[in-house]
Amino acid sequence: MGRVTGTQERIDAEAADWHAAIECGTADRQAFERWRSSDPAHALAFIRLSQVDAELSYLRESGLGERPLVDETPPAPPALGRRRLLTIGGIGVVAAGLGGLGWSIAAAAHTAETAVGERRRIVLAKGIAIELNTDSRVEWRHGDRLYDIRLLRGEVMVERAAGSESCRLHCGRSEVDVAAGARINARFARSGVAVSVLEGGASLRTPGPSGAIPLPPLRKATIADGTLPALSALSPIEAGAVTAWQQGQLHFNGENLEAAVAEYNRYLPRPIVIADPAIRQVRLGGRFSATDPTEFCQALREIYGIAARVEPDRIRLTRG
Structure with missing residues (x-):
């Protein structure tokens, strides 16, 4: 029995070493695949470890509150022995994962998402934090002292403090290198991707021969497939509108009702519908709660004579 235990502990230790190397970006892919495929016990041990690592990452993320970026440090995972850590994972998960285990799983990507009307803040490392807006999804990996963050849906704010590790944001086919001390907002919209630099700076790379484009503070880049990025300055009012969602608000400054309703509907399970084209x-203009349109509808009625009728599946706007 002691021999079996010793063999398993050796395999568990090797799996932990491979996992650490992959996380740090120093693993030799071919060597890892040879080790994994040489014995089913190797694959089992690695899947168990990957599963537990994902669970610990989730616990770390979900325990974070709405806090400023300064001196943020993610909470340490519980102190578990290596043997204990590797035996927590369930055999059912192991059996299900054997056939499809590939390098993408081994690379330990992490994901997070929000529901409609929800916001979520996650500290990735000391000095690096992201905040997801409504109905958004991101994926990130860490390797070779670089955090690669990919916006898959919706909107994200990326904050990187001075002295932190490098950080790169991927939005579709575009890449944004986030400078130290920067705060960057990125959002998928109908016209493409909008990247707004609120503080610090960034460098934008898009497909094509244009090369890296520097983005100083209070600058916005709108990126559509097949075209060069459109650059524009952000006024303090416009910058406030970009970041208003972090306070659960929407700021309108001269937008038409159609655009305002489209923005509101990103946050509402019961959409607003304009029934009168006129x-x-x-x-x-004005500042309103993003998730409660009561004051917005009241302002429409009092200022513009637009009536809002609440129906079971929608809020219907007509000329009152």
């Missing part, structure tokens, strides 16, 4: 171009 009011679509009404221009409006």
Whole structure:
């Protein structure tokens, strides 16, 4: 029995070493595949470890609150012995994962997402944090002192403090290198991807021969497939509108009603519908709750004579 235990502990230790090398970006892929495929016990041990690592990462993320970036440090995982750590994972997960284990799983990617109307803040490392807006999804990996973050859906704010590791944001086919001390907002929209630099700076790379494009503070880049990025300055009011979602608000400054309703519907399980085409171009402004349109509808009624009728599956706007 002691021999069996010793053999398993050796395999568990090798699996932990491979996992650490992959996380750090120093693993030899071919050597790892040879080790994994040489014995089913190797694959079993590695899957168990990967599963437990994912669970610990989730616990780390979900325990974070709405805190400023300064001096943030992710909480340490529980102190577990290597043998204990490797035996927590379930055999059912191991059996299900054997056939499809590939390098993408071994690379230990982490994902997070939000539901409609939800926000979520995650500290990736000391000095690096992301915040997801409504109905958003991101994936990130860490290797070779670089955090690679990929926006898959919705909107994200990336914050990188001075002295932290390098950070790169992927949005579709574009890449944004986030400078130390920067705060960057990225969002998928109908026209493509909008990248706004609120603080610090960034460098944008898109497919094509344009090369790296520097983005200083208060600069916005709109990127559509097949075209060069459109650059524009951000006024303090516009920058406030970009970041308003972090306070659970929407800021409108001259947008028409059609655009304002489209923005609101990103946050509402019961959408607002414009039933009268004649009011679509009404221009409006103000600051409102992103998830509760009560004051917004009240302002439409009092200022513009637009009535809001609450129905079971929608809020219907008509000329009052």
